[in-house]
Amino acid sequence: MENSLKQRIDAWLDQDYRLVFYERITLCREAEAMFRHLPPALAYAKTFAYLLENITVEYETQGMFVGKVKQIIPTDEERRAASALYSRWWDMPLEEFQKTAYFCYSFKKNSREWLASRPPWLITQGHLSFQWKELAENGLSYFEKRAQDRLARENDPEARQYLEGICLSIQAIQNYILRYAQVAGEHGDPARQELLQRLSCQPPETLFEALQLILLVMLSIKRTISYDAPCMGRIDQYLLPFYERDIAAGRLTREQALSMIEEFLFKDMEGAALYDHMSPDSLETEVRLDVSGEDVPYFIVGGRTLDGVSCVNPLSHLFVEAIDELHMLKAPVIIVRTFNGIEEDFFQKVCKAMADNASLYVYNDETQIPAFIYYGIAPEDAEQYCMFSCNNPTIPTKMGSLRQIWFNLAIPLELALNRGVPFAETGKPRPEKTCEFALGDRLMGMMESGYYGVDTGALEDMRSMEDFLAAYSAQLRYLLAQLRQGLQADGAVEREANRGRMRIEDCFLEGTVENACDWVTGGTKYHQFMVNGGGLATVVDSLYAIEQLVFVQKQLTLPQLAEILRNDFSGQELLLRRLQNKMNKFGNDIPEVDRYAKVVVDLFTQAIQEQNRPEYLYTLMGEISTLRDFSTEGWYVGATPNGRKAGEPLSENQSPCTGADMEGLTAMLNSVSSIPFYHITGGPLNLRIHPSVINGPDGIQKLSALFRTYFENGGMQLQISVVDSETLRQAQREPEKYKNLTVRVTGYNAYFTHMGREAQDEMIRRTEHGAF
Template structure:
């Protein structure tokens, strides 16, 4: 019987509920405690010892092969999709090839953290300590740190430029071409590699290097096929043992699918989504780089769904169940970071982004039934992962916008919105082909790239602390806390005679800071390229096979990257306070301000001065041209300077090979706030900085429209790495349908008229957040938007929780 096509999008705000099976599976995952898992570390060490005489590409391929052949696998009772990253769900593997020093140093403190707590058994500690000597001076961190030029190392050591994540883990920040994998299977990649191998003239050393990559590619393809076959055999074994006939049927279907995919093409929706999950999983077993994203899931899954629906093989309910299963599987992946890195990524995020909506290459609305089903699945699952991004464009229907706002009301911090009207022209202007620009997706937080054609870290390179940089400039180029001379001395603030003199010093100093960030980033990239290529990820990224190169060697079609600039609002508010209160009105002397900053506003009379800084100077986020122009001007030296520098892949194949700006600072505002003394906006020392391009807490007093106007004045077309804007509203506000309509109108104005880049919403009231701090057991499912990602509130450190509580709660 052929079923009639169902339209799940008919009713706004109706998302359905989890099936009993998925409800049980969700509870199982939520009840899983996060442990540090030593298994991958042990297997990796075994492989490195066995194959250490091989070429680096072969070593990396053999490592993945050894892991996939020998790691623990299991199939949970209530899952329909199979594949696990560690010995148990939510356990976090250790990746010793990237870093072991911090692992050993923190073994006894994982469970004592103020947030992002991990447990670890004594047996696991013993296993990790046993293998640690092999990795001494033999990790990415060791090699990367040793390679930093001495002057640049000083910036890194003092935390002025943060790059901890770049030398303690893999790259990530990528979406491979899942569409090609599910349509043609890994067998197609295998054939392409073999065809290229036959063309090689090995008297050319470059061709000999290609040979190693191709050999490695064949190894990882077979290893992935073998990995899938292990699940097929396990499913058959469990089917033979179960007395539950329904589960037996499910297991036999799993066995059939895993015997086929991802090596062979998928022929139906179930096979396609399982293939997507397995590839996604193996990429994160290969490397612990986060922000591995799904790309435009609705676009490449919908054809399979529509075909199955037309032939009666599936219903919308069954497809949604599989999508919820995918969401839950996504949450099972976990990552343990050093505490220093954790402060930049609070909430154990993996930033695994799904993108829906947007346009087709001919400019038509790309929303389809799968777009709506994914919204349903996100709400039903009610989890902080995967991330969900909606690509906005002016032709997006009111119906779909209404449904997106209805999802926002659920309090997931999702979906975030990225604006086609800004991003696509920005991409095309940078040399990206029109059809590729129209196919972009969100990667990780708010960053964007073309799935399957873009290299690593379109955003996610080093972090520059803007407010701390200002303090260094004011102190004659010397770090006020350490006393180290970092930048040229353009005069001490107390001796400057005008704001223009300070700004000139800022301009020159920021350019030097930018140069140092490039040196640090290049060093990290060089260490990764030379020692830790990701073979499977490269195979699945065009044109690595054609060029015979890994991504880091220049294999991707496009390769643009960006660092992250932290504390934009603090910089804006600091500059206007100095200009207005010190130089223009002379209400505060230069020495008084400098003394107050050094004393953290604790000496006599300095609290009154702090209140003057807060209350007597206008603030960013209120559509005040004077303030907004100051930050636009102060940001521009970075934008201009960073555009001068090529990345390590420039001229080696990819289009681009350049850098641009980005404000997706994740939770670095908290971590970098720890190392920043008091600032001229009245902020106390060691407290969080502002996040993204959002206004400082409670400083945006004129409503969301004013915030949108201020943010839109930034040079968004040049900040291609993402202009992250967090907004917060109470659930009570969106309880009114009229207010929901107003929010849709507000979003359209922001994107259509003001050319905003991005926005996302926390819909939770202060009372709930405060109660969750006091009674975490009552709020296990409370989800908040931290930065460009969501997290369970109760798993965050109190400092990060407080940062979220203090954000301005907007009205409409």
């Protein structure tokens, strides 16, 4: 890494958390008066253009690339004014919010500030992939011409306004780049002035030019409208021709390319904040006013073709090497697609970067591609899959933004044990509901409203484990049918609310311009809805405990066990301790336990598929993920047969229950690989490894061999934090000494010292693996 870049990174790590791109707030207030009354697409595009016409162009002399916004520390009065503006925009009933935000199944409690900073008429949700390949090959004029040509063939007034908005938005980005060209000239830099003038309307010719164009397009959108968790696509594939031409022409060496990519990756993060957006108890999170937040982009490298041919190329290596050099950055994230037979030198390079705590995760093509095909994605599209924020999948350019709900797998377990009634509601009249998934839950994506199921009969009549699993399956199927019912009702509201609307991503997706409608209402080829199964290990351990206590050892009847759980183990301390400490648990390579992981996930994904029909716009896709909400999910579940008391956290993501995996890394990975991931499209497996495990000359080779075996056995994903508990506790005591200590959270990384105390303590409680 160049010393000048290291100095800029050090300065970035010392930034004041109060910095805000305040110009945007002032200009949005002005634009509201001028444009909000216009038809939706024109109000959107004209506001976007007004912002790009009037924000300060910050011209830098440091670094290779240009592109930066002006940040200030607002006064208390300015902060109050911004908060009042946000309240005026968004303080509304849920029913009105649903129509105004015009997206559902994504708004979470800890994202209130994230949403509030967005003008209601200028929203994008991000979480998708633009046509980056087409941008690199053809430049911005390609997209403007496409929209202009489609506009010339359109007669419907609403569709014409939509297409006019697309054209105006692309022109606004072109004009913004021209503003940088003008300032370059004013700073006595005619070469850069000519380059930027050309990039505003013509395709790039070199790797540097392609990277500069991508940066300016990203900057213009992320800092004004937002483009949360942008998926940057398979960057090693679409930029390879530029690299190869530069090398062949002698314009670039490999070492220069590495330095350029390092600069590019940092430059894309330079305007981002240090805070952890999932730590609502952190002051830094509370005071944020910006629309762009952490701005974590996701770059995908590696992978294979459908025929098994490796796509690893020289740029794959360079991006992995670059993120390893930049291991002190919490972002961007490099997603490596691995596969059976991946080149050993490349995979060891990947493992070294992971061991260095670089911002890098690994996904397995051998499970991901079949999973997409299982849910109806064409094989040639599944081959191109990408990932973005919080380990969610996308089909780049052909799929709209993230829609999701966190489906609590422990709730149907409780319902199966109590004839479809929550433990806490036993003996009470069942409330009348039109849908089990209330609107508030649907908007937040969390199951918080007291869920009822179907009466699966008296427990006395369940004579075998198969009988009980049938009851669990019936509750799963009922709740997922209820979810589909709510989704369909919301679809009708959305279709009406979205008439004539556009989002900035509509400019850069396949199908939206051609169909003259946004992705929400059907503009793209695919429309996904992620159903994130949470608490998997809690349910697996509970099913094994039921099998042993009731059907094998016959120490309790099923009704007796249910009564003990209804009473939260009151007076049953010996049984509670036995379930907690003596019963076998998922995560220790015990086939009799691990088989229930396959049972539960098979039932889950089969129930999901029952709700996918040709007449439905949105396809439900299964994931195993809780993000950081495993504690929240536990609040709404009574005691479970694995020895978990009512209200306690569920298991996290794909991991075993906290502290349950006692037999080392190999055993834990063997257990997790029993999950049938070929029907699961996303979700993280977090590992925390003691540094001593990978110390020594053969540490990386051992790690590589372990991870290779995991993926060959059917594992889906890995992300690791190499840090011991004592270091984390020391960082809590002396945060100023650990400002660049990064940890893997869910689908993103955080600076440990910028996390809230609750999140820090949860990280310390995670199993620390001290041996293979």
